[in-house]
Amino acid sequence: MTRCVVVGRGAREHALAFALANSAEVVVTPGNAGMAAHGLAISDLSATELGADLVVIGPEAPLVEGLADELRATGVAVFGPGADGARLEGSKAYLKGFLAAAGVPSARYDVVDTVEAAEARLRAATPPYVVKTDGLAAGKGVLVTDSLEAALADAREKLSGRAFGEAGRRLVIEEGLVGEECSIHAICDGERFATLAVAQDYKRLGEGDRGPNTGGMGAYAPVGRLDAGTLGAIEESVLAPTIAELRRRGVDYRGVLYAGMMLTSEGPRLIEYNVRFGDPEAEVLAPLYREGLADLLGSAAEGRLGPVPAPAGAAVTVVLAAAGYPESPRAGEVIEGLGPDGQLGEPLEGVVVFHAGTARDAGRFVTAGGRVLAVTGTGPDLATARARAYEGASRIDFPGCQRRLDVARGAS
Ligand code: AMP
Numbered sequence: 166m167t168r169c170v171v172v173g174r175g176a177r178e179h180a181l182a183f184a185l186a187n188s189a190e191v192v193v194t195p196g197n198a199g200m201a202a203h204g205l206a207i208s209d210l211s212a213t214e215l216g217a218d219l220v221v222i223g224p225e226a227p228l229v230e231g232l233a234d235e236l237r238a239t240g241v242a243v244f245g246p247g248a249d250g251a252r253l254e255g256s257k258a259y260l261k262g263f264l265a266a267a268g269v270p271s272a273r274y275d276v277v278d279t280v281e282a283a284e285a286r287l288r289a290a291t292p293p294y295v296v297k298t299d300g301l302a303a304g305k306g307v308l309v310t311d312s313l314e315a316a317l318a319d320a321r322e323k324l325s326g327r328a329f330g331e332a333g334r335r336l337v338i339e340e341g342l343v344g345e346e347c348s349i350h351a352i353c354d355g356e357r358f359a360t361l362a363v364a365q366d367y368k369r370l371g372e373g374d375r376g377p378n379t380g381g382m383g384a385y386a387p388v389g390r391l392d393a394g395t396l397g398a399i400e401e402s403v404l405a406p407t408i409a410e411l412r413r414r415g416v417d418y419r420g421v422l423y424a425g426m427m428l429t430s431e432g433p434r435l436i437e438y439n440v441r442f443g444d445p446e447a448e449v450l451a452p453l454y455r456e457g458l459a460d461l462l463g464s465a466a467e468g469r470l471g472p473v474p475a476p477a478g479a480a481v482t483v484v485l486a487a488a489g490y491p492e493s494p495r496a497g498e499v500i501e502g503l504g505p506d507g508q509l510g511e512p513l514e515g516v517v518v519f520h521a522g523t524a525r526d527a528g529r530f531v532t533a534g535g536r537v538l539a540v541t542g543t544g545p546d547l548a549t550a551r552a553r554a555y556e557g558a559s560r561i562d563f564p565g566c567q568r569r570l571d572v573a574r575g576a577s
């Protein structure tokens with residue numbers, strides 16, 4: 166049996182490990198307190214020390230730092246790009262130059278590193294204003310606002326280094342795109358790619374997409390209203406030229422390329438690339454491909470991409486976030502409704518609980534992060550999956566728990 170190591174500690178890695186464990190022996194490093202179910206093992210040892218046939222790297226930071234290169238140098242198959250490929254996410258300024266070279270449609274932009282240049286650019290723009298830190302900022306480096314004052318204040322704060330340190334000393338100021346967003350995940354083997362079911366993320370904290378941007382409060386897949394023609398156009402105008410440009414630059418990209426797309430009235434535009442699975446998109450996608458995930462990711466890691474199987478129905482994920490999230494999440498609140506293995510105290514068909522920010526305290530689970538749990542419902546169709554996800558989520562509670570009730574509402 167394939168021995169697979171998953172690197173990471175969030176609900177995304179929990180979901181990947183859960184699905185991989187269907188056909189592989191799985192160890193998660195460092196994992197978290199809620200990952201003990203489903204036959205998963207947790208270890209403090211590094212991926213190198215653990216030894217594996219396949220290593221799947223979950224988060225962007227170790228990819229940007231070159232963990233995939235280090236592991237590949239020891240001869241192990243790795244799902245996740247090297248540091249060269251990870252620059253697509255690690256630097257927004259690099260990304261924008263790359264997209265221009267590849268001819269991928271994306272927002273017009275300027276790179277600025279002084280307050281004067283930022284002000285001049287913003288004053289010449291029309292709303293919505295978009296101000297991004299160049300470097301990684303844990304998903305919180307982007308402001309989209311209709312207020313010029315807010316945009317100016319944000320640019321000053323970021324450039325000062327106070328808000329995001331070095332990551333904010335250079336900014337990308339972009340044309341604001343308007344339309345529906347969707348998440349396209351392409352599995353890549355260095356030469357070829359194949360897309361998974363299209364997913365939708367709910368980024369804002371509040372219902373009706375109000376409130377601050379978060380890491381993501383819920384997701385569903387597949388997105389039925391994105392027809393095959395539009396997906397085909399995205400593959401042709403966005404993904405194919407990206408893989409070609411990567412190859413031109415000598416980058417052997419093996420991993421998932423997650424294209425955040427905006428469907429504008431002028432056609433699909435790329436908002437950004439991530440070099441790993443979305444979180445919470447992974448919590449819907451991994452269960453849908455549970456049957457074949459180990460083979461699929463293994464084949465990509467070995468440069469011989471196999472076919473993407475059909476998704477097993479539909480999935481909906483509801484995130485339960487801590488009081489005070491995203492600014493200052495409250496830790497240590499006791500979570501009700503979970504059994505000793507971290508799953509629902511009373512199991513429900515088609516419901517699985519992925520842990521993001523939990524810890525064990527005197528035998529109970531307590532909150533220990535911003536996003537605490539991701540409750541996924543699966544079923545033959547979205548309506549069933551949604552009903553299951555919300556029924557599961559309704560059985561879990563903790564003081565100050567924040568959740569959106571409109572994930573996948575009206576979706577079909
Ligand atoms: P990111 O942190 O890069 O994922 O961006 C966070 C969110 O900001 C995206 O999911 C979009 O909702 C929004 N966003 C980023 N760039 C733009 C843009 N050029 N126009 C409109 N919205 C954007």
Ligand code: GLY
Pocket residue numbers: 304366380381439442443444445446
């Ligand atoms: N769900 C958004 C992200 O993972 O970046």
